[in-house]
Amino acid sequence: xxxxxxxxxxxxxxxxxxxxxxxxxxxxxxxxxxxxxxxxxxxxxxxxxxxxxxxxxxxxxxxxxxxxxxxxxxxxxxxxxxxxxxxxxxxxxxxxxxxxxxxxxxxxxxxxxxxxxxxxxxxxxxxxxxxxxxxxxxxxxxxxxxxxxxxxxxxxxxxxxxxxxxxxxxxxxxxxxxxxxxxxxxxxxxxxxxxxxxxxxxxxxxxxxxxxxxxxxxxxxxxxxxxxxxxxxxxxxxxxxxxxxxxxxxxxxxxxxxxxxxxxxxxxxxxxxxxxxxxxxxxxxxxxxxxxxxxxxxxxxxxxxxxxxxxxxxxxxxxxxxxxxxxxxxxxxxxxxxxxx
Numbered sequence: 001x002x003x004x005x006x007x008x009x010x011x012x013x014x015x016x017x018x019x020x021x022x023x024x025x026x027x028x029x030x031x032x033x034x035x036x037x038x039x040x041x042x043x044x045x046x047x048x049x050x051x052x053x054x055x056x057x058x059x060x061x062x063x064x065x066x067x068x069x070x071x072x073x074x075x076x077x078x079x080x081x082x083x084x085x086x087x088x089x090x091x092x093x094x095x096x097x098x099x100x101x102x103x104x105x106x107x108x109x110x111x112x113x114x115x116x117x118x119x120x121x122x123x124x125x126x127x128x129x130x131x132x133x134x135x136x137x138x139x140x141x142x143x144x145x146x147x148x149x150x151x152x153x154x155x156x157x158x159x160x161x162x163x164x165x166x167x168x169x170x171x172x173x174x175x176x177x178x179x180x181x182x183x184x185x186x187x188x189x190x191x192x193x194x195x196x197x198x199x200x201x202x203x204x205x206x207x208x209x210x211x212x213x214x215x216x217x218x219x220x221x222x223x224x225x226x227x228x229x230x231x232x233x234x235x236x237x238x239x240x241x242x243x244x245x246x247x248x249x250x251x252x253x254x255x256x257x258x259x260x261x262x263x264x265x266x267x268x269x270x271x272x273x274x275x276x277x278x279x280x281x282x283x284x285x286x287x288x289x290x291x292x293x294x295x296x297x298x299x300x301x302x303x304x305x306x307x308x309x310x311x312x313x314x315x316x317x318x319x320x321x322x323x324x325x326x327x328x329x330x331x332x333x334x335x336x337x338x339x340x341x
Contacts, residue, residue: 017252018275024247024331025276029297031330032304035286037296038217045218054219057167059158060092062215067091067151069211071143073204077308083143090140090151098136099155105131111156114201121145146202153201161196170216174225189229205264210235213295231290234270234298236263239305243313244269246324248336273298315340 034040045051045065053061067089072080099108105128107114118127119137121144126132142148162169170193177192179185194208216230241259250256255267263269274294282293289296303309307316318324320340326332 017249017254020252021249021272022276022279024249024334025273025297025301026280027331027334028304029280029282029285029300031300032310033285033296033300034303037299038286038288041214041218045214050215051219051221054167054215054221057165059162059164059166062166063092063155063158064089066154066211066215069214070150070154070203070207071147072210073207074146075143080143087141087143090142090148092155094140095136095152095155098139103131103135105135108135108137108152108156111153111160114153114156117149117152117201119145119148121148150200150202154203157197157200170226171223174229178225186228186232189225190232193229194233205261206235206237209233209270217295227290231293231295232274234273234294235302236269236273236298237302239314240273240298240301241269242315242340243301243305244272245340246313246318246335246338247331248338251336251338273301 042051048065049061050065052058053065068084071084071089102109107117107128116127117137118125120126121138121142124132124138126135126138128135132138137148137152138145140148140151142151158164158166158169173192173196174189177188179188182188193212194205197203197208197212198205210233213230213233213235216226216233218230220226220230236259238259241263244250245256249272250269253267253272255269255272257263257265257268277292277294277297280293280297281291282289282296283291285296305311305313307314311317312326312329313324317326318340323337323339324332324335329335
């Protein structure tokens, strides 16, 4: 039984913005929540060799998977996937081979020195033009120069900060951040992992939370901290943010903000979803789920909106300049239907 029941027609009006948010988000979970979410995630990671890689502390395989996952930013997923299908992605072994002979550019000597690269793919330039022709960084045919820099920054982070053992580093970071009994325990676990990775060049909170949540949940096995931290992570993309705006949840909670880093600030989209998840018992959707499962709740919202999901609440169906007129949406009669712009 869910801790919060959706109100039926004729029930008293909502008493607070929190009530309204939980009611709509719970309804979305009932419509778009995927009971096989974890099974599908683990199956996908198994297919890509990630489960075996975690068990074997195989950093190269994990890096290759992470680079693909982190490439889904700044562009439609289908476009990113199509580009990687045609051109591939940077791999651990390729980068290691390129750095083997100690490139002349000091920026590639260590993670701490890698800053201000300024590689631009289209212009074929960087911060050290006299060294450009012999630099290994531009040789990877990635979608843009930012991804080339991301690949090298992440490689150097894992090599120098994580001592080449990504799994061991994750275990250590979560263990050091753990504070049993603390009301901030899950936040500490998340930040213990996400915090350092934010300094990798070119990564956003969205893709970091998405990739880390998938890795921790899907490949955590018997590692309880991995599962708890992964379940608490949420990835806020424009679809999720825009739904919280259109439904009036942001307005009712006095949390209106533009899409971006503000979504992860206190009281932003991530907090709103996490708070709603506390009032929704995810075990009602699958008894193997944790009781509070923010990642599942966020995924249900995304699936309700995305064209590759149910495709109900998005810019293709709704004129951003006007209130939503989709009377076939099952939330229509209860939604505030606020114009996006």
